[in-house]
Amino acid sequence: MENGKTASFTAVSLAFFILAASLAGFLGATGPTPDLRALLLLGVLVAVAENQCVLLPNQTSVSASFMLSMAAVVVFRDGANLLGPLIVGMFGGVLLEHVRGFDWRKVACNVGIFGLSTLAAAAAYSVVPNSITGSVPGQLLAAIPAGLTYSLVDYALLAPAASTMTGRSMKDLADELWLGDLQVYPFALLGVLLGYLYVALGAWVVPLFIAPIFIARQAFLSYMQLKAQQEATLRTLVRSLEAKDQYTAGHVERVAMFAEYVGEELKFSTRRLHRLRHAALMHDIGKLTVPNHLLNKPGKLTEDEFARVKHHEFVSVELLRRIDFLLPILPTVSLENQGLASPDSPIEPHIISVADAFDAMTSTRSYRRALAQEVAFAELRAKSGTQFHPDCVEALVAAVERRGERYGAGHERDAVAFAVPPPVVGVGSAGLGDLEPGVHADEAVEAHDAERSSR
């Protein structure tokens, strides 16, 4: 962190902490003392919940601490109605990760923000008359302003703190923070009801409430681990299987990467991106049924051989059809017959098709050396609207250019030591039709040869 940012963050953190601590001191000196057992139980649970939060793939996190803070708002309503929730909330800022790293500024900042947010929620809840909070619908109604106030204060304090810490603008952070707060809001209702039962029946209701949430958390963690393991396994297997075709080393993983670029550009959800990656990793699985001598044959294939190799696309789709969660994104007919305009057809096969063609053109194959990136982009755009989906083409070009990445001649990641040198431009580029030799082709040869000689 730069010095300026460090100083600002330190100032903001201290300000929040001192404000929360001063308010606690003032409320403690002037108001009733909160019930110690409730304070400790809820405070510790809030801290544990916050330390056990689950990080989601979209970088947001989920924890039960908000729910427990809202329960505290109800539990302390008839006694230390502000001090109790303030202290319980402050417990939520004690993250072991920060304590172990002696990152006291973050601890101070979080303690302040959690405490002040819960205090504000308690203040909002305390103005609701008892006649309303006496019934269940009234409780649920009262949870709305309390939850909203919590979110508002949390947002108002967290945005400047995060901005001084990360250097990102407040505007950039706004969407993420609001989204995160809105996602957890329904839990405010549950928290208020938990508080109601706590007051009516005692502290023993808390473990009954926490247990299924803990089990849900464990199962959700298993799901995320399993998903990551599944993808890692698939990548490993695909890499091993690629050894079958010496000219396509790394092809499948690059296609999955380019497909993901396009998916991100088209604002796909995390789940949809996962499905797209999975399909892209398996898009060439049908090639396992093609004899090795055909895949690695130098030069041109006969018509029969070409048909045999081409058949692998059909086999791939047939094999992928056996995986239920990929069904929604598989083409119902071949892409050639499907056309590009059908509004009902999924866009994913088009994404994979563009990613596949781009990688094929920018890699050396047994029948042709790698083309330059510009040639590949030009070729994709030339066939955009006929062979390729225009949105996918533009999304891929934009994503690669924005990242400043280079592919193709002179930039190949997996160079092939071929026995018979492939032609510069010959029988076509991944089914795109013949490309005329030209200035780009000559550049490609030079770049490719230079790359080989440098290894």
Added chain:
Amino acid sequence: MSRAGRVAGLLGLSAVAGGIAALFGNHTAVELAVLSTLVVVGELLELRPVGRAPLPLSFAVVVVLVRAGTPREVVVCAICAQVFSLFVRDGAGRLRAHTVVAAERITETLAAGAAYRVVIQALSGENATATVLGALGAAAIAQILVADVLVLARDRTVAPLRSRGADLALVTSGILMAVGYAGVDGKGDLGLWGVFLFAIPLLAAWYSFELVASTRRSYEQTVRALSVAPELAGLVPKGHAERVADLGVALARELGLGTTEMDDVKTAALLHHLGAVCIDEPALDQRLDPAEVSAAGASMLSASEALAAAGEVIAAEPQLHRPPDSVAGSFPAALGGQILKVASAYDELTDGDDAHAAWAVEALFTGPAYVYDGRVLAALERVLVSQGRLTSTRVPRGA
């Protein structure tokens, strides 16, 4: 209609009934109708943890039901709910199987009701909270115990403690929903609100378990899709991998292997010919070398952490059988390899047609003792007989 549609319809039905209950004074009958409908919804939603038979969410609703109704009302509600469930369960047309499940559920509900009454009476006069909590806990646990006994009788398996997280979620949620519904000693009574709202943590658990189950399913389907590739390439007879996997799992179970080892045998069986697609084709008049195929497949799988154990099983397949004591670490990879070898050889000998079962078993037994493990061969006979694929064993039971 989809399951989501059925659940939504039933919830709408129960919401209407709940609304009626809220509008009119004495509404026990309507509330019982709502709870019965929720039992049906709970029958459609199951917690499906790994290594444990599925548990329906209806178990939690039944805890509320036994708290809400008299014994007679509980029996009537349980029967009505289960009869209604017959028509909304997945797999319409499997009436016989659904009827068995319905009978099991009614038995479990009766057990829950009985446990609740026994504990309430036994603890009467004690602290009201402890009595209610004890009775509700007994009701929730009684259902699970009866369900366990039924699974034990049917599948001869008992779920280990580490797979009991779902049980805990059901028991605690059931108690909380029942307490939220009727309160204790006149306090904390939230009515149907308590049931609906305190079901949310349980629904969160259900959703997480569903995510795990769907991920495992897609993983298994991916492996199965890969297993078909050698068959489509004409390197292996059609259906070979699936048949070997089914037989391999049955042999592993017969030989007492655990769930993890059984999964490894299954994965190994499905992928044991995958190596064939990566090695160069032999000359026209020659077959692929099985040892080379196994080595290629094993090396492929060993690169992946999750498949490494299955890779070891494939690597062990071509090895000669030695007496277990003389082989260090012979379990489970070596035994898995022997299971795979026997299952694969049996399938190749019969070509998937059990008409040749007796001949194939005879052929396997007459091979040298160092080729096939006698324990696995004996297990093969027992499995084939129990599955009705072979009429009698040539080896006395217990060999």
